[in-house]
Amino acid sequence: DAMVIQNPRYQVTQFGKPVTLSCSQTLNHNVMYWYQQKSSQAPKLLFHYYDKDFNNEADTPDNFQSRRPNTSFCFLDIRSPGLGDAAMYLCATSRDLAGPTDTQYFGPGTRLTVL
């Protein structure tokens, strides 16, 4: 089945230790998104890629970076995780950015714990 896969599902890191979260998709979608979702809150968009074009949200901290080496994979790098970065990180994809094919499909998420 075509899908959005996130690894790992659970990640524990230490304060200040860099961590990378992975997302892959078999949908061949052009757009990949990263969201942060804290407990009992709505998902918050961090950034997205349209193909190789990177679009950062204005309020996304510099501590968060992303890479998209090819259509299928996208990575979220947190350079120096703080306690406030503990959250669920959701990856999503859509075929396009606008129009009837821009519905976003989400992966299962990676729950990040910072000790």
Add this chain to the structure above:
Amino acid sequence: AQKVTQAQTEISVVEKEDVTLDCVYETRDTTYYLFWYKQPPSGELVFLIRRNSFDEQNEISGRYSWNFQKSTSSFNFTITASQVVDSAVYFCALEGGGNKLTFGTGTQLKVEL
């Protein structure tokens, strides 16, 4: 600016009851899209429905139905004969001219035996 309001933070029902989740939105865009997503305890956001602003027809899919009323800027979601597996957080979302999803704060639905 766009805004989505889900005034119901948490709803508890007994299995087989019908339940309606409210969603009210604000936007200045004339073309926009509305969505509902389900987030079970596992965490994945599951897409349920997409509706564009020019299509006010109500939709039914099995036990799920959606009522879109532009006049009141509402896009409500009804689950008929609720089941325990319906227990989840449900998010309503709006996509306007900026092509970004604006989510509501979600409604936690608990269906008990």
